[in-house]
Amino acid sequence: MKIKEIIVVEGRDDTVAIQRAVDADTIETNGSAIGRHVIEQIKLAKDRRGVIILTDPDYPGERIRKIISQKVPGCKHAFLPKKEAISKNGDDLGVENASPEAIRLALSEAQQEEDEWVEQVGLEELLALGLIGGKKARRRRERLGDLLKIGYTNGKQLYKRLIVFKIRAEEFSEAIATVFKEEDNE
Incomplete structure (x- = not known):
């Protein structure tokens, strides 16, 4: 499965997991202190090919997602359920622990951010x-x-x-x- 968008992940182990699942390029944030040069790479990637953000389903992963969304609006978002991202021994939570099938499913269901909502739930x-x-x-x-x-x-x-x-x-x-x-x- 070839992914045209560039996938934003947190680190090298996530890139390895993505490449086991699909043929795709990644940008690694290397943690939640996202440098200006990484944001510039993500902006360029979004403009040229599109971006899918796939971070760990935990607080730091959500923080990274929020930072990127604020600085680079219009990215797609893929989400892994926590149960799919837990290591076999249960002591680690992250994209790197997900099966290739779970990663492919999350990427295939990536959703585009949009500015308005059709019907609001209050x-x-x-x-x-x-x-x-x-x-x-x-x-x-x-x-x-x-x-x-x-x-x-x-x-x-x-x-x-x-x-x-x-x-x-x-x-x-x-x-x-x-x-x-x-x-x-x-």
């Missing part, structure tokens, strides 16, 4: 559905992020991602219904 609805605050909120948001392919978020980020990725009310309703159904079956 903060009040997120609160009423137990996605912000409450005992099960974190787990619900994590599962919802997997189903909608938008990655894990905290409550505030969830609202923003729903807008950024133009998640329609219908898509949201189907995904949250699945989350509740799974909870009922536990």
Whole structure:
């Protein structure tokens, strides 16, 4: 599988994992202190070929994604569910631990950032559905992020991602219904 866009990853091990999965070029951020020269490379890559950001599904990975999104708007985003990025012994979380199949799936479902959202789901609805605050909120948001392919978020980020990725009310309703159904079956 050949990927025309350049994939932005955190480090060398991520590049190796990407190249096991697909034929693609990468740019490595080498951590969350992203230098000006790396941002310039990403800008050039976006203008010439397009960019897909694929960072670890953890706080530093989300921080890197946010920095790049702010400095280089219009990138595509690919997300790996946490369960796909955990090492075999369970002590490491990252793209480098994902199977080639999981990486290919995440890249094939990469989503373009856009400026507006078709139908809004309000903060009040997120609160009423137990996605912000409450005992099960974190787990619900994590599962919802997997189903909608938008990655894990905290409550505030969830609202923003729903807008950024133009998640329609219908898509949201189907995904949250699945989350509740799974909870009922536990």
